[in-house]
Amino acid sequence: QVQLVESGGGLVQAGGSLRLSCAASGRTFSSYAVGWFRQAPGKERDFVAAISWSGGSITNYADSVKGRFTISRDNAKNTVYLQMNSLKPEDTAVYYCAARAGVVGTTVPHEYNYWGQGTQVTVSS
Secondary structure, three states: OOOOOEEOOOOEOOOOOEEEEEEOOOOOHHHHHEEEEEEEOOOOOEEEEEEOOOOOOOOEEEEOOOOOOOEEHHHHOEEEEEOOOOOHHHHHHEEEEEEEEOOOOOOOOHHOEEEEHHHHHEEEE
């Protein structure tokens, strides 16, 4: 069992930065790949970024955030981060982290076993 808690969301102006954190419980967190997803009102939950298990050597990003967002993990702290730079109003959404018992993160929400409660990110123009 893994419990995930996101933090770091907030209100920021366009062009600004935020760093989201996903803190996990459980001693085997390094055995899970982790993904970040986001959901805007009235829209589906979309893939943002993912990182592989263990050392996190494999990452992938949605085209819409590539070059602006960076996912990383610190297994000693049981935490995955999403550094978001050059934020745009269209990045406004609730951001969720999710963990799956697999080597690599995927882009498909239902392939993840555990989810956090989400953190709101609002980017003003």
